[in-house]
Amino acid sequence: MQLTLFYEADLPDYVALHTLSNDTFKHAVQVLRLQKGDALHITNGKGLLCRAVLNTVEKKQAIVQIESIQFFPVSTPKTCIAISLLKNASRLEWFIEKATELGISAIIPLLCNRTEKQHFRYDRIKTILVSAMLQSKQVWLPELFLPMQFSEVTTLKNYTTKLIAHCIENEKIAINNFHFTENTLMLIGPEGDFTEEEIVLAEKNEFIAVKLGNKRLRTETAGVAAAVMLSLNK
Numbered sequence: 001m002q003l004t005l006f007y008e009a010d011l012p013d014y015v016a017l018h019t020l021s022n023d024t025f026k027h028a029v030q031v032l033r034l035q036k037g038d039a040l041h042i043t044n045g046k047g048l049l050c051r052a053v054l055n056t057v058e059k060k061q062a063i064v065q066i067e068s069i070q071f072f073p074v075s076t077p078k079t080c081i082a083i084s085l086l087k088n089a090s091r092l093e094w095f096i097e098k099a100t101e102l103g104i105s106a107i108i109p110l111l112c113n114r115t116e117k118q119h120f121r122y123d124r125i126k127t128i129l130v131s132a133m134l135q136s137k138q139v140w141l142p143e144l145f146l147p148m149q150f151s152e153v154t155t156l157k158n159y160t161t162k163l164i165a166h167c168i169e170n171e172k173i174a175i176n177n178f179h180f181t182e183n184t185l186m187l188i189g190p191e192g193d194f195t196e197e198e199i200v201l202a203e204k205n206e207f208i209a210v211k212l213g214n215k216r217l218r219t220e221t222a223g224v225a226a227a228v229m230l231s232l233n234k
Contacts, residue, residue, distance in 0.1 A: 006134065007024070009021070009044055014066075015066050018063065018064050028054075028062065029054075029062050039067075040053075040054070052065060052067060080107070080183075081104055081106075081107055081227060082187050083188040084111070084112050085109050086219055087191075091218070097128050100128075100132035100138075102231045103136075103138065107143070108147075110147070110150060112189055112195075113194075113195045114191075116191070122146065129142055150198050154205040154207065159183045160182035162202075163184065163187065163208050164199065164202045164210070166193055167216060171209070175226065178210075179234075186210075188223045
């Protein structure tokens with residue numbers, strides 16, 4: 001039987017006793033009713049996977065004995081999606097959940113000229129990331145940035161392949177024609193699309209215009225479509 005995977009940010013990288021965090025304790029002991037002697041998997045979201053056994057179970061805490069440790073290198077090339085904040089926060093949260101399940105390396109909340117909402121609940125989004133990582137049995141948590149201005153994102157230096165999806169009718173390359181062998185950054189705009197000035201700025205910074213298909217997509221749908229192609233075409 002496959003062991004349940006839990007997230008512990010402060011997981012040690014050596015065999016030791018470890019006190020579970022309050023969230024893991026509640027889920028493992030109070031919800032799943034795991035008992036002393038039961039085994040579980042734990043990750044720190046940074047490539048570490050540990051097999052542990054409940055050693056002590058008390059009323060308000062539990063201690064596990066870490067029995068074995070594995071480290072999994074981060075998947076390469078890295079893939080990052082910078083996507084505009086949305087007025088409907090649940091739609092952005094849905095995208096972030098699916099992008100995490102698909103193995104996207106990093107997510108940047110993007111502030112564009114036509115972005116309608118500026119507020120970003122970082123802690124809530126981080127919780128969604130963790131949940132999606134555990135559900136999909138991964139051990140690397142995507143890097144989550146604080147919201148960044150469009151102009152700042154276009155000057156990031158860590159990405160060799162830089163793409164932008166917009167709705168203006170001009171010459172574009174179909175995203176499924178790419179084979180992603182280098183670190184890739186994809187820009188997804190707000191519901192009103194990027195402005196012409198933003199598109200020109202991106203092109204000046206060597207972004208390539210791509211199309212995600214023949215239909216006009218909502219922002220979160222475009223984000224998921226991009227995530228699928230970035231994940232499958234590595």
